[in-house]
Amino acid sequence: MPCAAVIRFPGSNCEFETARVLRNSGIDSRIYNWNEIGRLSDNKADAYVLPGGFSFQDRIRAGVIASRENIMDFVFEEAMNGKPVLGICNGAQVLIESGLVPGWKPGSVQGALAGNLAPGRSGYLSRWVYLKPGKEAVAKCPWLSALEGDAFPLPIAHAEGRFVFREEDMDKVKSHIGLTYCTPDGSAADGWPDNPNGSVLNIAALMNAEGNVLAMMPHPERSYHLWQVPPDMQGFWGDKRRNSSLKDIEEQPGPGAIIFKGLAKYLGVK
Amino acid sequence: MEKVQIAVRLITPDPAAVTALNTVKAMRLQMPPLKIHRYDLWEFETAEGGRKTISEVVDHFTDIVNPNKQTWIFAEEGTVLTAEDSELQWVGIVIRDYEDSVSGNWTGLLKRRGFPVDSVRWGVLWRLGYLKNTDEALARKMALDLAVSQTRTGGLFSNPVSQEVSFWI
Amino acid sequence: MSDRPNREDLENEVSSRHLAMTVDEAEKLAGYVDRMPTPLEFHLFDTMWSEHCSYKSSKPVLKTLPTDSPGVVIGPGEDAGVVSFCNHDGVEWDLVVAHESHNHPSQVLPVEGAATGIGGIVRDVYCMGARVTGSMDLLRFGDPLGKKGETTRGIVRGVVEGIWKYGNALGVPNMGGDTEFHPGYDDNCLVNVVAFGMVPHDRIVHSFVPEEAHREPYVLILTGKPTDSTGFGGATFASADLDGEQGIGSVQVADPFLKRVLSEANQAVLDLLFGKDIKFGFKDLGAGGIACVTSELAAHGGLGIDVDLDAVPVSMENLPPEVIACSETQERYGLAVPAAVVDEVLSVYNDRFELPRLFPNCRAAVIGKFNSKPVYNVVCRGQNAAATPINYITEGVVYQRKEHAVNCGAPEPAERPCNPRENLTKILTSLSGCSRNHIWSYYDSEVQGVTRFRPGEADSCVSVPVEGSRAGLAVSGDGNPWYGELDPFLGGAHSVGEAVRNVVATGATPICATDCLNFGSPEDPEAFWQFKQAVTGITEACNALGFSGGDYPLPVVSGNVSFYNQSKGGKSIPPSPIVAVFGKIHDHRKATDIVLRKQGNAVLLVGTRKDELGGSLFYRTCLGHHGGTVPVFRGSLEKKMADWVLGVIHDGKARSVHDISGGGLAVAAAEMALASRTLGIQFSLDSNPVTLFSETPGYLMEVDPDFVENVTLPEFVSVAGRVSAGCSVSGNGWEVDLNSLRKQWSDKLASVIWREEGV
Known part of the structure; x- marks a missing residue:
C-alpha cells in the first residue's frame, strides 16, 4: 500500500482528519512531527501533505516560520524528485513561502498568500465556495487528476488566502492554476463573495510547473463525505445532498474525496 | 492634509516579537539583533485637525488602541519608543501590504462616522536592536536583509510579492 | 502563646x-x-x-438542581461533567462537558477576555483526559445602537475576534451559540463559553493525586508556559464588580499556538501513562494558578505537598512568591505522577514536543513532592512562603444570603396592530431578528472533519465525534434576557425548554445539560431572589424534561455561577440563566435540518399558539413594548411534544424541522424558507399576532403530504400550511418575498457593528 506522510508543525491542527481521509482513500498515512526529519528520511513516503492549521500562530505571517523548519529541507528535496506534495490552507502558505510554488526558481519566493480582501471585513472567513480546475490542472497534477471539469464545492477557512503575484509574472501564472473560484454554475467568479478573498485570477490552488506540488486554500479533508456538504448548498452538490437516501448520504463521497481519489489513482491504488 | 503616525504596542511581552526573535536566532546570522520589538503602526491622512483628530479617533475605537492592554504614541522623527533605546543600536523597519482590508475598512468606517480623515494605512513596525557599537549603516543593511524574504532561507519579515518595506526614521 | x-x-x-x-x-x-x-x-x-x-453564596441554592440520571458518570464537582455517550467497537465513549463565563474580562479586554474564556473551558475538558470536539459561545451584549453603542460595537467586534483568533487556532470546531442584544448589558457583557469532548470510559482522568501516592513517592510536574505576572488576582477579579480600571492587570494573555502543541504533548503523556498502567492525577491551571492546582491535587487525594517555587520556570525575574504561586499565566497544567516515570514524562514535553524551543523557558519541570503530612508547604528562595493545614484550603466558606422578591408584573400593550408583511419585514431586519451568520463566518466550525450541521443550518449543531460510529452529538445553548427580566423563574425554565427543543428538532435525544447563571450581586437581596427563582425554573424544567425513562430528570452535570454582573451604578443585568443541552442521535443520517425540501409537502404546527407575547420579538421590534405575559412553562406538554417530534424523525418521516421561539411561527417559517432559497410556506391559519408571533414553545415540521392522511395527529399538532414555490412566507391576504429581504437579513449585523453604517 502506498504511504503518505502528513507533516505536523507546531500549531498545525488538521493533521488527524487529513491522515484519516488518506487512509480511507487506500493510502497508508503517518503523521510526522516537525522535528522528525530523521525518521521521515529513513522511511520516506510516496506523497507528502502539509495540513491546515496555524503553524506558529501565523506570527510574522502565515506559513513563513514553518517553511524554515529543517523538515522542509527534506520535503523540498522530495518535491524536486517529483513526489506529489499537497499543502492545504496553512500548508499552502508554507509551500508558497518555501518557494515550491509557483517554483520558477525553486526556493525563491515568487508568490504570496496575503490577507483576505473583502468588502467591510478583514481577517478570517469560513464558508463553502465553488471551484473548478485550471486548464492544465487535471492532466498535470496528481491531486487534481480525478476531476472532471465541473464546478464543485469545498469549504474554505482562512485569514490569509489571497494569491498575489508580481505584475510581470501574471501571464506565466496562468499555466500554474490548479483551481479557481467560480459561481455554482461554473462561470468565473466576479468578485466577492464567489471569490472570497480577492485572489488574483480567482486562484484557489496553485501548482508548480511539473504539477506535482499543489498549494490549495480550500479544505478537501473536511468534505470527504456527502453528509458534510451543507444542506443549504446551491447547485448540483446541494441537490445531491438534499435528495440522497440514508444509504447514499453515508456511502457517497463528498466533493473533497475527489482530490484524494486522484492521488490514489496516481499511486496505483485500485 | 496632514500625515499623522501612531505606534501602538502591548504592555505585556508581545508573543509575536518573542517568536520572531526565536526564529531569527535559529537563522544563525553572523550578527543577529539582540532584541526585537513589535508595534502596530497606523498612518492617517487627516483633512483637518492633525494630531487632535487622531487623538479623538484613538479615544473612540478600542480596536485601534485598548488602553487596558496597549500604549501608544505619535510616532514621528525623533520619537523615543522605549526607555531602553540607548542601550542598543536600533533599526526600525516598517512592513505594509500593498493592499489590505484593515486599512481600507478603517478608512471607510472613519469617514462614515464623520471623522476628518482621508485615509488610513496600517502596518507593522519591527524594531531590531543590534549591539550598541554596531555601525549604523551596517545595522541598516543587516536589518534590510532580514526584512525581505527573497528565498526560503534568507530574510523573514516581509513577502516581497505582497508587501513593501521601508525604514522607520 | x-x-x-x-x-x-x-x-x-x-x-x-x-x-x-x-x-x-x-x-x-x-x-x-x-x-x-x-x-x-x-x-x-x-x-x-x-x-x-467557592460558590459561597450559591452553593445552598444549587443543591436543588437535579444531577442524578442513569447516564451520569461524573456530576458537578470536578473540572467538567461526564455522561456516557456510545459504545463503539467495544469501547465505551463518554461525553465530557463544561460551561463557564468570562464576562468581566471580556468587558475590559474583549479580544483577550473572549480568547482566554475559550482557553480556560477547553482546559477543563482536556484535563479529564478527553479530546475536545467542540466549543460554543453564548454572547449577550448591550444595545449596539443605544447610549453606549460605540463601546458595545467595539466589544462585539473584539469578542468575535478573540473567539476566532484563539478558538480557530486551537483546532476545536466552534459550534456557534447565540447572540442577544439588550441595553441591560451596556456596562457588563456576558461571554459564556461551553466546551465538550469525548473520552473512552476507562481513560477518564481525575484531578487529584491517586491512592497509590500513599504508598510510593509521587511528584508534581508543572508543564507549559513559563510563569509571569499576568492574571495575578484573576479569580477575585471575576467575582468583583466592574469598577473602572480596577481589573486591568488581571487579564490573561492567551497563546493558542502553545496550547495546541501542549494539548498534543499531553495526549502523548496520557498515552504513555495509560500504556504503563500508571495511576496519576491531572489538572489545568486556572484561577489561583500554581497555588490552587498544587493544593487541590494534594488535598483531594488526602495528602500534603511540598512545593518549591524556585523550580518553577518563569519568564520574569524577581517575582514575589505570591505572584509566582497565584498568577494566572495561561497554558499550564499540573500532573501528579510517580517519581519513577518523571524522566520519561519530561522528555515527551521537553524533547519530543520541544516546548523550550517554541517559547523561551516553556517546559515541564518537577516543582513539588507529595507527602503524608497534611500540610501545604511552599518554599521560595530559602524562605517559607506558606505552611497551612491543607484541609482548610479546600474547605471553603458558605453564606446564607438574603432575598427579596422583585415585583416584575408589567402591563400588556393596549393595542396590538398587526400587519404581517410589515411586521415580519421589520423583525427579520432588526438586530434581534436578523441572521447571526456574519458572526459565525469568523468561526471554524469544521476542523476535525466531523461536523454534520454547522451553525444556522439546523436548530442545533451536530457532529459525529466517534470515528466509525453513527452516533451524532447535538448541542444548543439558550437563554432569553427579556423573559428573565419579566419573570426569572420562567427565564430559567425556558432556557432549558428552548435548548431541549433545539436539540430535539435535529432528532437528538437530550442526555444532559450545563448551566451558567449570570446575575447581579448576591449581596443585593433582589438580585439574589432572581438567582433563586431562575434556579428553581431550571430545576422544574429539568425535572419535567428527562429522557432517560422513569422519573429521571435531565441532569445538570456541570455549570458555573457568575455574580456581580452590574453597572457602575450598581444596576444588575437582566437575570440571565443560560443553559446548554447536549443530545444524542443514534444514527446521524436521520438528523434533520431547517431547509425546506419539496413544494407541496405539508407543514405541521406542533404546539397550539397561546396569547402570551410578553418579551416577544414582535412586541419589542414592532410595538416598542416589552409586555408582561411571558409564555407559561408547560413541562409535561413540552415533554410530549418532544417525544412525538423525535418519534417522527426517527421513523424517517420528517423532512425539515424548526423550533418555534423568538419571533414565533412566522419567523420560524421565514428562516426555513431563507435556508431553502427557493421554497416557502403558505399558511392556512388566521393572520393575527397570537398565531403569527406568539412565542409559545413549539415546532414547525415539514412532512410528505400523505403523512397527514396516514397518521392520527395528537391534539397538540395541526396542519398549518404547505410548502410553496418561491422563497416567501404567505397567509390569508399577505405574502412576504424573502429573497428581497435576504441581503438585509444576512448583512444587518455586519452593517451596524462591523461597518458602523447609519449609526
Whole structure:
C-alpha cells in the first residue's frame, strides 16, 4: 500500500482528519512531527501533505516560520524528485513561502498568500465556495487528476488566502492554476463573495510547473463525505445532498474525496 | 492634509516579537539583533485637525488602541519608543501590504462616522536592536536583509510579492 | 502563646493587597494558621474563598438542581461533567462537558477576555483526559445602537475576534451559540463559553493525586508556559464588580499556538501513562494558578505537598512568591505522577514536543513532592512562603444570603396592530431578528472533519465525534434576557425548554445539560431572589424534561455561577440563566435540518399558539413594548411534544424541522424558507399576532403530504400550511418575498457593528 506522510508543525491542527481521509482513500498515512526529519528520511513516503492549521500562530505571517523548519529541507528535496506534495490552507502558505510554488526558481519566493480582501471585513472567513480546475490542472497534477471539469464545492477557512503575484509574472501564472473560484454554475467568479478573498485570477490552488506540488486554500479533508456538504448548498452538490437516501448520504463521497481519489489513482491504488 | 503616525504596542511581552526573535536566532546570522520589538503602526491622512483628530479617533475605537492592554504614541522623527533605546543600536523597519482590508475598512468606517480623515494605512513596525557599537549603516543593511524574504532561507519579515518595506526614521 | 494578629493589622493587609476577602474572612484565616498569614496564604485563600471558586453564596441554592440520571458518570464537582455517550467497537465513549463565563474580562479586554474564556473551558475538558470536539459561545451584549453603542460595537467586534483568533487556532470546531442584544448589558457583557469532548470510559482522568501516592513517592510536574505576572488576582477579579480600571492587570494573555502543541504533548503523556498502567492525577491551571492546582491535587487525594517555587520556570525575574504561586499565566497544567516515570514524562514535553524551543523557558519541570503530612508547604528562595493545614484550603466558606422578591408584573400593550408583511419585514431586519451568520463566518466550525450541521443550518449543531460510529452529538445553548427580566423563574425554565427543543428538532435525544447563571450581586437581596427563582425554573424544567425513562430528570452535570454582573451604578443585568443541552442521535443520517425540501409537502404546527407575547420579538421590534405575559412553562406538554417530534424523525418521516421561539411561527417559517432559497410556506391559519408571533414553545415540521392522511395527529399538532414555490412566507391576504429581504437579513449585523453604517 502506498504511504503518505502528513507533516505536523507546531500549531498545525488538521493533521488527524487529513491522515484519516488518506487512509480511507487506500493510502497508508503517518503523521510526522516537525522535528522528525530523521525518521521521515529513513522511511520516506510516496506523497507528502502539509495540513491546515496555524503553524506558529501565523506570527510574522502565515506559513513563513514553518517553511524554515529543517523538515522542509527534506520535503523540498522530495518535491524536486517529483513526489506529489499537497499543502492545504496553512500548508499552502508554507509551500508558497518555501518557494515550491509557483517554483520558477525553486526556493525563491515568487508568490504570496496575503490577507483576505473583502468588502467591510478583514481577517478570517469560513464558508463553502465553488471551484473548478485550471486548464492544465487535471492532466498535470496528481491531486487534481480525478476531476472532471465541473464546478464543485469545498469549504474554505482562512485569514490569509489571497494569491498575489508580481505584475510581470501574471501571464506565466496562468499555466500554474490548479483551481479557481467560480459561481455554482461554473462561470468565473466576479468578485466577492464567489471569490472570497480577492485572489488574483480567482486562484484557489496553485501548482508548480511539473504539477506535482499543489498549494490549495480550500479544505478537501473536511468534505470527504456527502453528509458534510451543507444542506443549504446551491447547485448540483446541494441537490445531491438534499435528495440522497440514508444509504447514499453515508456511502457517497463528498466533493473533497475527489482530490484524494486522484492521488490514489496516481499511486496505483485500485 | 496632514500625515499623522501612531505606534501602538502591548504592555505585556508581545508573543509575536518573542517568536520572531526565536526564529531569527535559529537563522544563525553572523550578527543577529539582540532584541526585537513589535508595534502596530497606523498612518492617517487627516483633512483637518492633525494630531487632535487622531487623538479623538484613538479615544473612540478600542480596536485601534485598548488602553487596558496597549500604549501608544505619535510616532514621528525623533520619537523615543522605549526607555531602553540607548542601550542598543536600533533599526526600525516598517512592513505594509500593498493592499489590505484593515486599512481600507478603517478608512471607510472613519469617514462614515464623520471623522476628518482621508485615509488610513496600517502596518507593522519591527524594531531590531543590534549591539550598541554596531555601525549604523551596517545595522541598516543587516536589518534590510532580514526584512525581505527573497528565498526560503534568507530574510523573514516581509513577502516581497505582497508587501513593501521601508525604514522607520 | 499565639501571635495572632489583631483585626486592625488584618484590615491593613486586606486593603493594601487589594484582596476581595472580608476582614472577617481574614480573621478566620489567621485563626487557621495561628499567626499573621503570609502574603501567599492571603492570596491563595482570597482565591479559594472567592465567589468564583467557592460558590459561597450559591452553593445552598444549587443543591436543588437535579444531577442524578442513569447516564451520569461524573456530576458537578470536578473540572467538567461526564455522561456516557456510545459504545463503539467495544469501547465505551463518554461525553465530557463544561460551561463557564468570562464576562468581566471580556468587558475590559474583549479580544483577550473572549480568547482566554475559550482557553480556560477547553482546559477543563482536556484535563479529564478527553479530546475536545467542540466549543460554543453564548454572547449577550448591550444595545449596539443605544447610549453606549460605540463601546458595545467595539466589544462585539473584539469578542468575535478573540473567539476566532484563539478558538480557530486551537483546532476545536466552534459550534456557534447565540447572540442577544439588550441595553441591560451596556456596562457588563456576558461571554459564556461551553466546551465538550469525548473520552473512552476507562481513560477518564481525575484531578487529584491517586491512592497509590500513599504508598510510593509521587511528584508534581508543572508543564507549559513559563510563569509571569499576568492574571495575578484573576479569580477575585471575576467575582468583583466592574469598577473602572480596577481589573486591568488581571487579564490573561492567551497563546493558542502553545496550547495546541501542549494539548498534543499531553495526549502523548496520557498515552504513555495509560500504556504503563500508571495511576496519576491531572489538572489545568486556572484561577489561583500554581497555588490552587498544587493544593487541590494534594488535598483531594488526602495528602500534603511540598512545593518549591524556585523550580518553577518563569519568564520574569524577581517575582514575589505570591505572584509566582497565584498568577494566572495561561497554558499550564499540573500532573501528579510517580517519581519513577518523571524522566520519561519530561522528555515527551521537553524533547519530543520541544516546548523550550517554541517559547523561551516553556517546559515541564518537577516543582513539588507529595507527602503524608497534611500540610501545604511552599518554599521560595530559602524562605517559607506558606505552611497551612491543607484541609482548610479546600474547605471553603458558605453564606446564607438574603432575598427579596422583585415585583416584575408589567402591563400588556393596549393595542396590538398587526400587519404581517410589515411586521415580519421589520423583525427579520432588526438586530434581534436578523441572521447571526456574519458572526459565525469568523468561526471554524469544521476542523476535525466531523461536523454534520454547522451553525444556522439546523436548530442545533451536530457532529459525529466517534470515528466509525453513527452516533451524532447535538448541542444548543439558550437563554432569553427579556423573559428573565419579566419573570426569572420562567427565564430559567425556558432556557432549558428552548435548548431541549433545539436539540430535539435535529432528532437528538437530550442526555444532559450545563448551566451558567449570570446575575447581579448576591449581596443585593433582589438580585439574589432572581438567582433563586431562575434556579428553581431550571430545576422544574429539568425535572419535567428527562429522557432517560422513569422519573429521571435531565441532569445538570456541570455549570458555573457568575455574580456581580452590574453597572457602575450598581444596576444588575437582566437575570440571565443560560443553559446548554447536549443530545444524542443514534444514527446521524436521520438528523434533520431547517431547509425546506419539496413544494407541496405539508407543514405541521406542533404546539397550539397561546396569547402570551410578553418579551416577544414582535412586541419589542414592532410595538416598542416589552409586555408582561411571558409564555407559561408547560413541562409535561413540552415533554410530549418532544417525544412525538423525535418519534417522527426517527421513523424517517420528517423532512425539515424548526423550533418555534423568538419571533414565533412566522419567523420560524421565514428562516426555513431563507435556508431553502427557493421554497416557502403558505399558511392556512388566521393572520393575527397570537398565531403569527406568539412565542409559545413549539415546532414547525415539514412532512410528505400523505403523512397527514396516514397518521392520527395528537391534539397538540395541526396542519398549518404547505410548502410553496418561491422563497416567501404567505397567509390569508399577505405574502412576504424573502429573497428581497435576504441581503438585509444576512448583512444587518455586519452593517451596524462591523461597518458602523447609519449609526
